Amino acid sequence: MTQPIRWGILGAAKFAREHMGPAIHAANGAELAALATSSADKAALFQSFAPGIAVHESYEALLADPLIDAVYIPLPNHLHVEWALKAMQAGKHVLVEKPATLREEEFDQLIAARDAAGVLAAEAYMIVHHPQWQRARELVHTGALGQVKHVSGKFSFDNRSDVDNIRNRPETGGGALRDIGVYVLGSARFVTGEEPQDISAQIEWENGVDVLSNVQARFPSFLYTAYVSTRLQPFQEMLFHGDKGVLRLTAPFNPRVFGEARLELHQASHAAGSGRVIEERFPIADHYKLQVEAFGKSVRDGAPYACPLEFSRGTQRALDQIFATATTL
Structure with a gap:
């Protein structure tokens, strides 16, 4: 049996709690395995629907976790590039909230890091x-x-x-x-x-x-x-x-x-x-769940991904x- 992709989330954002966290937890072939937050109260809200989730007190600690395969980044827009790069350098697949960057030229860094690490990195453009x-x-x-x-x-x-x-x-x-x-x-x-x-x-x-x-x-x-x-x-x-x-x-x-x-x-x-x-x-279609499942298929099987970084760059x-x-x- 194929092992599920183990996901970690950087930060306990409301959007992650209400939408992407539950979507990862519900998606076929995925496991919501870790959360990075220093707030026990915020962590408890995630543990209410994902009781087995591990909680790291820093983003760095989550990225250093060898059990995590992929990272979802719902941080404020100006932090997306910084933490997407750090996640890829740590060997993690990355799904970063939109907009992935604040300027077109910043996509050069993301694409280069993706190719160097041999991972899948994409903007969380769920509608496609x-x-x-x-x-x-x-x-x-x-x-x-x-x-x-x-x-x-x-x-x-x-x-x-x-x-x-x-x-x-x-x-x-x-x-x-x-x-x-x-x-x-x-x-x-x-x-x-x-x-x-x-x-x-x-x-x-x-x-x-x-x-x-x-x-x-x-x-x-x-x-x-x-x-x-x-x-x-x-x-x-x-x-x-x-x-x-x-x-x-x-x-x-x-x-x-x-x-x-x-x-x-x-x-x-x-x-x-x-x-x-x-x-x-x-x-009944849930595009957040479908996004996680499509991401997983691309990671596991090399299936084409509907929203590569090159599309988001446009x-x-x-x-x-x-x-x-x-x-x-």
Whole structure:
């Protein structure tokens, strides 16, 4: 019997406690084996669903643990590169939260360290492992929409009252684009296989972080428009519009929290003025668990991974261009 991949988590982040920790614990072929935190109270919250988890009082101690195969890093954004490099140098496979870096050129360090250590390292871009996104990509590439001419995306929530949240602090790499803009932009790249050109944007800033952005871009074969915000009523949607159909994703980024994952394929029929809507639902798929399982298959069997560092680098390149050229709202 194949031994499960033994995972450790650097830090007792709320997101790790509520989402990724339980996903690792539940995933086939994985074991949540260790946590690095100096807080007994925070450790107890993980032990409530993973009673056998070992607790290390420092990140260094966890990385030195010879029983740990892979490390999940949910630290604040500005610490991702530092600890991903240390984990790979310790011989661990690495899944680091998005954004993996704050600048495109930092991917050079991650890719070089990955190749030197012979490990799998990837950004925790979980949506590409969800069947709704794999199906969306299939529909676009098999011509169900005809020629896609426009892609639009929307993603928002309101965290203005949480002033100490790392997403509201510039020194920790906060802001809406890095937190949720990666989903809207990256998903357009994933589904179409194209890269953005001629990017422009308008950004509203608050205390040094972007809280609302409106982005426009030309891809080789379509136009792209999107907005993301951490100061608006929660909402999310992706729309792929072709000359023969429209594909709408109703809960594209955090299904089961925002709502049920559902694809709507709108196509014209032969009768003038009429059409049909084909709906596909994905009520139980857990993209966090699927991400862990896909990571494990890649580690064990060398299976292709849907989100290698090279893919994530493309999204960061676009974010860098947005920050460099955006005007202020």
